[in-house]
Amino acid sequence: MVNGIILPGQNEIYQQTWCNYKLLPIPYSYVQDKYWNVGFFKYYQLKQIPNFLLALPIICLILLQSYYFFKYNWHYIVHHSMFVKFLLRNFGGNNYLRRQKYAVESKFEIDFAFPCILHALALTIFCIIFVHIQVTTRMLCSASPVIYWFSNQVNKRFIKYYYLCYFYVGTIMFCNFLPWT
Incomplete structure (x- = not known):
């Protein structure tokens, strides 16, 4: 050994x-x-607070914007989305589909965004619970376009400065072998 x-x-x-x-x-x-040392909330230690602060903007952005997406589109997602139609069609809801009259045409944006946002939300929750927090930012930014869609919807000046600071500070810290996500 x-x-x-x-x-x-x-x-x-x-x-x-x-x-x-x-x-x-x-x-x-x-x-x-x-x-x-990966496991259920194993990474939550006081010495990791700086890493949590680095990942906090991305995590908050995904959680808050996902909440708003589900809040404002909940009726459509529950009653008209392609996901619900698929579940009903494949798991015994044929009678419901025949009786249901859809007055609203399928909204392509919601049908397209729903699985992506659901994936990003599940990945974020998984990262919060199980993953080293340094991996969270890299994983969320590379696994889904949702973070960039959401960045476009919030304060553009804040997001621009956040990404620029993250880029420059990260480059300096990484080149000097300092901890960075």
């Missing part, structure tokens, strides 16, 4: 707990727990 890490060929000496599973040994969960 070197620095607490088991090297290949040392399995006989240091038996791992995940090796004792009878059904299917999964080492990834073990590695996440032991070496990366």
Whole structure:
């Protein structure tokens, strides 16, 4: 064992707990727990406050704008969205669909945005609960266009300065091997 890490060929000496599973040994969960300290609210520590402050604007933007999207489009999403039609059609709602008269034409924007926003919201909640907070900003900005749609809807001056500061400060900190998300 070197620095607490088991090297290949040392399995006989240091038996791992995940090796004792009878059904299917999964080492990834073990590695996440032991070496990366990833788990349910495991990353919430006082020394991580700066990292939480870096991720807070992106998290708040997605949570608040998702709330507003669902608040203002709730009736359409529940009664007319493509997602609901799919669920009803495939899981026993054919009679309901025949009786239902849709007075409103399908709004393409909501039908297109709904799964994207739902995905971004689920990913944000997953990141808040399970992931290292440094990964959150990178994951949310690269996984969905929703963050950029929402950025276009809020105060443009604030967003512009936030992205510019994030870019310049991040470049300086990263080049000097300082912690940055």
